[in-house]
Amino acid sequence: MPVKRLKVASKAFKGAKSLLKSSKVAPKPGSKGGPGAGKDFSEKIKDAARQESGDKCVFCGKDTIRSKTPHPDRSNIDHSISKKNGGNNTLENAQNTCQTCNLDKGAANTKEYLEQYRHAARKGF
Numbered sequence: 001m002p003v004k005r006l007k008v009a010s011k012a013f014k015g016a017k018s019l020l021k022s023s024k025v026a027p028k029p030g031s032k033g034g035p036g037a038g039k040d041f042s043e044k045i046k047d048a049a050r051q052e053s054g055d056k057c058v059f060c061g062k063d064t065i066r067s068k069t070p071h072p073d074r075s076n077i078d079h080s081i082s083k084k085n086g087g088n089n090t091l092e093n094a095q096n097t098c099q100t101c102n103l104d105k106g107a108a109n110t111k112e113y114l115e116q117y118r119h120a121a122r123k124g125f
């Protein structure tokens with residue numbers, strides 16, 4: 001029966017979708033230089049970075065929220081390579097983080113921050 005086949009297909013699709021959803025978002029190595037070096041992201045890039053991450057922080061995996069006022073879980077679009085270090089405003093350099101991780105990262109590049117973060121995780125923070 002065609003109806004039965006359809007049901008099976010939709011079940012498989014749901015499985016694949018939940019797999020996609022649960023896959024962890026990885027922090028980006030970043031991108032620097034070019035005309036967008038040291039500049040802020042456009043709203044379009046920020047939205048794309050949020051979408052890529054499934055609205056999760058790339059560092060701690062927490063769901064991020066949209067808020068106009070400061071909040072620990074607020075979505076901050078981070079320059080993977082900091083502006084100070086010539087990081088540019090392309091999507092390659094944009095990643096969704098929670099405010100807590102973003103403030104913690106400060107002007108560090110992702111690579112440096114991850115080293116600190118892993119170190120802290122080992123210490124049980």
Ligand SMILES: [Zn+2]
Binds near residue numbers: 060097098099101
């Ligand atoms: Zn976070």
